[in-house]
Amino acid sequence: MSTTVQAPTQDLEAQLSAGSLVTDRDVIDAYASDKALFCPAGQALALVRARSVDDVVAVMAFATEHRVPVVTQGARTGLSGAANAIDGCLLLNVAAMDEIVAIDPVNQTCRVQPGVINQDLKAALAEHALSYPPDPGSVAISTIGGNVATNAGGMCCVKYGVTKDYVRAMTVVLADGTVTKLGTATAKGVAGLDLAALLVGSEGTLGTIVEVTLALKPALPPPITAVGIFPDTASAGRTVTEYMGSGAAPSLLELIDGPSVAMINAYGDFGLPDDVGALLLVQSNASGAGAVEELEAFQRIAEANGGTEVFVSDDPADSELLVAARRAVAPAMEKYANERGGGELVDDVCVPRSALGDFFEKLRAIATEFDVEIATAGHAGDGNMHPSVIFDAGDESQVAQAQEAFAAIMQLGLDLGGTITGEHGVGFLKREWLGHELDAGATLMHQKIKEALDPLGILNPGKMFG
Template identity: 45%
Template sequence: MSLSTASATLLSRLAAVLPARALLTDPGQLAAHARDSAPFSEYGTPAAVVVPRSVKQVEQVMALAYEAGVPVVPQGARTGLAGAANAVDGCLVLSLAAMDRILEIDPANRLVRCEPGVVTKHLAEAVAEHGLSYPPDPASWERCTVGGNIATGAGGICCVKYGVTADYVLGLDLVLPDGRRMRTGHDTVKGVAGYDLTHLIVGSEGTLAVVVGATLALRPARPPALSLLAQFPTLTAAGDAVAEITAAGHAPSALELLDRATSDAVVAYGHPLLKAGSAATLIVECDSADPAADLTAIEALCRAAGAENVETAADGDAARSIIEARRLVGPALAAYAATKGDAMTSFIEDVAVPRSQLARFVGLIEDIAAHHRLTVFTLGHAGDGNLHPTVVFDESDPDEFRRAQTAYDDIMAAGLALGGTSTGEHGIGTLKRDWLERELGPVSLELQRGLKRLFDPKNLLNPGKVVTA
């Protein structure tokens, strides 16, 4: 039976067991769910989009699709940047966005149970009402979902101190490719019984199982924070400052880097504290018991490294103004792209290197941009070496599109050559499969392919993502 015939038969069976609103086949709806936010990744046309509202419906969909031999591609908010949520031709897209309930907040045990479609910001706001915090804060936290964060292993600005999504996942409710349901993990603070299937699923990008529920650890509410902004005449000076801050034992809740192009874009957008022309900007936030004392010490380290423009917040309003410089990067780059024409697009990449290689890597990215006659804005989490080079290009110009792709590959190669990794928090998807194979090596790659076959012997769940079968 061909895939198109199997898909048609499956849709008839799904229509018999699902509410009408749960099965979408309108061409516009299919197009809207065909891809995530990665511009260089291939995508296909789904046969339908299924929008379940219960675990039982997910079990039915998966069991019927498995029996019919039809691929299933799980999706959240489609804010991903690696093509992990892209449809393949004739598949079912399984949108989990409607499963968006917070099921329980348990202050005594500092945990929360929720469905995968809960928006990250909404979760953080809900637990804050109980004097608790959920620290992971991806840049898209106002739109991205908990399930998507788990799928990609998302991070965020504060991960230098508070860790990434994986550090907060205690347990998962899963539906396997054949429709069976299982639970991983535990509700206890400690628990090492058996293989750690929970963290095998975290970062697996929907290729092993469908997450239908999560038990997440919470922390006490974060104390008030103060911030510092420092601009440097050279990348080396900024890198030295990062190294000295780390070596001195400071634990900032954010330690962010903007390169020259990004700093100038934020200046042009209108932020009052940054000055144009600096080679790099560091933005530091501290939320310790005595953040003012920490920032005084960090300011001294920045000045000793050669900082030429330093602004230190004396109160909460000033601190928020400094952090706003980092939050404005997205709008600033969008404004820059808008001045270049309607066909301009920007692609924010994700690569991590050892902190000691940070300044060198940023310099190499600037060289790559110049070589390919492109503008590349580099920003990221200096505290853990995770950078986000952002290539701006005209996607309607075939030559510029080709140069942007080549520049992206050159940046990835440079990061790996410095002892880095192909992704710190965005995932692999289809975009980085080749780079993952180079990074892992043949033995590790074969083990990972074996895990995929164990969970999904028919290769029907999000096929072609992360590793090829």
Template identity: 75%
Template sequence: MTVSAETTVGTDLNGLAAELSPGALVTDRDVIDSYSSDKALFCPAGTASALVRAADVDDVVAVMRFATAHRIPVVTQGARTGLSGAANATDGAILLNVAKLNAIVGIDTVNQTCRVQPGVINQDLKSALVEHGLSYPPDPGSVAISTIGGNVATNAGGMCCVKYGVTRDYVRGLTVVLADGTVTRLGRQTAKGVAGLDLAGLFVGSEGTLGVIVEITLGLRPLLAPPVTGVGIFPDLESAGHTVSEFMASGAAPSMLELMDGGTVGMINAYGDFGLPDEAGALLLVQSDAPGQAGVSELESFEAIATAQGADEVFVSGDPADSEMLVAARRAVSPALEKYVSGIGGGELIDDVCVPRSRLGEFFARLDEIAARHSVEVSTAGHAGDGNMHPSVLFDAQDEASVAEAKETFAEIMQLGLDLGGTITGEHGVGYLKKDWLVRELDAGARALQTSIKAAVDPWGILNPGKMLG
């Protein structure tokens, strides 16, 4: 069964308020509306009935019990930095914001784990681990503002994924509040464990459609070594893509392998003084944290392969200042594009396709063809080492023709990803934005299996309805 807006009409929220922490329930329309969407474009935001800013797990339990009793939809949120509309309100829903659940519960240096609440900011966790000689590698571009709970909900990745994996690889256990308010622990605390089905893994990437995550046990690593950094400047994206394929096929294990096209490089230079070459057709940023000479040798291999693939220039540096400057330039992609689009009408659709590394050269060649067919701009950056690219469609959001062109371009890029054996989303999630495309990626058996799991865990369909599985 699914719920509708009519389900909540006339529902008295006083009974919920009595079960919550003082001030947790918000019914002020302006405040509710300000929490009703994330950063995605072209995703509808409904009219929520209330906002609950949970102060503790008991608040979450109370919301879910009340919602089940009254068949009210619940949309769980954190920092709302998502790019797929997964945190957007649906009509009549309770917005359940867990950003205040932001405690680092414990750090275990012997077992190299930590327990955190979902509202902990990724960068805050990284900073807290340094004094313990530990690190948490997943490193999304939103590292300074996104929460661990949100990262788990979308299985976020980032720049280190090529060597260290994504969020799923570090989640050992979860404490989850189910639709009816039941609190359950999934997964394990130990390094190994195969008792029962991997239910914790099922919740990673589920975008709030199966339950509310209230605590996370993460595996950690010792502090990562300072890297050696290399940069390759290429005349075009295709030659950079072939370099990635050849370099990774050589057995290389870089700790970072990022790509920016020439347009993105120009926008970054206009945003800040990073010293990148304006004339670049494409740029590859590579790092190796392999010990001693091994790291240098890995970068020498990159230099040889990049040169053979037509790179205009390659340089390698072990200077930490160079590394910090280049990584800062890569992190500046998002604000640089935001500054640029503010001058052309403010429209930016960020795609998130992931293709096999072996097909990156073909991906970029066909991406150029897509861009040439349309009047909007396409600017590309992404995690080349694992084939996860983020082409951004830049357009005038005030012009209907430009908006229509942008949507068509965005769709063609997603179809290109599928045509090359890839996926519609590598780390941003499905949400509203790509739910119609999920049907194209999954076969009939997979769709039936996923919807049956959803129905078993959330029989009343109250958890983030209309998102992902639709």
């Protein structure tokens, strides 16, 4: 079913690349949301599949002139509703702007458009013996622009940091269509405020990123891997606290709880043991004998904290299979949830590593209090955990219980000195919780910055700031 192009969008169409403006209602509605539950999706005026910076400029200039909201999107793999349409908005999808503009081996940087898929960039860099470490779970399908918009992390972050640690510079189109360059391609630069960092994690509320300059690393050395088995998550959490406190620098330290392991085993053959309370997956790529020493230290600490078995392997095939098992958590949980009514709320709290033991003890109490299932995996080395609340989406009572459990987990994160989101962003899903985390001064600063860069309030309204 097609709709007639409204008069204002006819003016916009003339300014865009041929075929960029989409007014077919079925197509527009197919782009109206990301992967988050409980985040409403409105009816957009039109969809623009931008192919160039000029397309983005045209959209912003049109939106300012006509006071039309703009929701910028990429691959729509987000889990917070930040890419969801609102009524009457223009959906500005930049996924087709997917060029790797330049790779600079000497300066160890690259310039990319926002639609470049994270895994595609990694493959291109490997040909130059370079790497881009941030590796969110959606690495094979999420875009660099989306990763920057949410300050995405991933499994390597415990050693190599998150997206913001690699953003050197960017080109941004502001709300009125102004094109500006922020940051510097050089390794050092303190001329003025760090405005590029301000845009990282801003979820399309301050401008649209159309190019990013990223810092790179030499190709990462292959790791060796250890798996620790624990009777419960609390003992695994205490192991993480002690191990990281010892000065260890693993390249990966992930936790998968027992219910999640069971879901993975039902999903595919990854060789994980059955009937475990929790599993820690650890890798080290330290040079020389350092990797073996780090994993031997892990083994000692794990056993002292109740770990029942620790397996160590230097076989690359084992490492690949175990990392694949960790990446299978999301699809395995989705399959499990779909078989039980389709409800899944993925939380994203980050707590100090020293609080992990307490976090898991109190998470168990939350799971007991509410009539839902909670399964947890996450980046234990960072304290960034992803408890998933699983429920029957067709049962109103269970939906209410799930929302209460989800909120209780966020409050637990704050109570332990953490944050409501480590890498998924605020979006719509957690916008009411941002005020719980920010004090009055920080809230005022957010408001003033938003007003300065988006005086008409047209950039992703209703997201993040509520």
